[in-house]
Amino acid sequence: MATERPDLAAMLYPLVRELIALELPILAAHEVSMWGYSVLSTLDDTPVRTQAALAQAIGADKSRIIGTLDELQQAGLIDRTPDPDDRRVRLLSITAQGRRVRRAVRKDIQAREESVLTALSPADRKTFIRLLVEIRNAKDS
Amino acid sequence: MATERPDLAAMLYPLVRELIALELPILAAHEVSMWGYSVLSTLDDTPVRTQAALAQAIGADKSRIIGTLDELQQAGLIDRTPDPDDRRVRLLSITAQGRRVRRAVRKDIQAREESVLTALSPADRKTFIRLLVEIRNAKDS
């Protein structure tokens, strides 16, 4: 029988809350919303063709993503150009400036986020992150 | 320099989403809300004196917790008795039936939740959970 332990969600949820609270001021300082940052990260890492695909990738509703894209485009962080092959589609791409912003935000976030893992030894911290990356990479397939 | 990796939140958040989606039908089957289950778990593990303290413990707003407590009390899962020493306070405690429900729900949840960790080997899965427990226990202090 498994030893008694809290549910995974009961342990992960407070962690996520803490991380979000940590990120909000950083995002605000860079004048990007959480969704905006999420979009920039996705576009920077993996090219996405349609907006619907992007919405699904970041777990957002396709009707709610439009405002975010408008803001990002207005700020010059992404481009939305009509696809010559399928003129219904707007091809999404991150601009050089968008990339810069994304990297700057990520740098700030990652500089602080390990503070939620202070309970772990440096070695355990590395292990924890490695396992998380493994889980995430497996989902992509 | 640290190797490039996604933010912790970007990896943890989808995991939490997946877990919540997994839990919802289970909670519904046992006729408990997510907040209700959270309350039962907290009361079962660590005695909490005031409702405000409980709200803080589960990260809920104190004005939103009352309805949840009403439901739990009505269902006979918790007791709310006035504290003889301080008649402003309602002492909260889980009932025997509440304990049964909590355990049943937890059993069902834990039976399914490791499915989100299928990317990990059994050994890595154990390690991951162990590290999570360590993080959580450190927060209690």
Next chain:
DNA sequence: GCACATCATATGCGGGCGCCTATCGTTTCG
């Protein structure tokens, strides 16, 4: 060619949550 699917976009609805305020009973402290 025409019906149907697809994509981006816009809008409205309902629910839940955080936050803030008010009230009432009670306790504590000066």
Next chain:
DNA sequence: CGAAACGATAGGCGCCCGCATATGATGTGC
């Protein structure tokens, strides 16, 4: 005693989200 603090409760406000739906432009298959 009187003022301030505290706990439980209640209600309202504004925000954001998921969901459903509409529409207009376009593409695809029969």
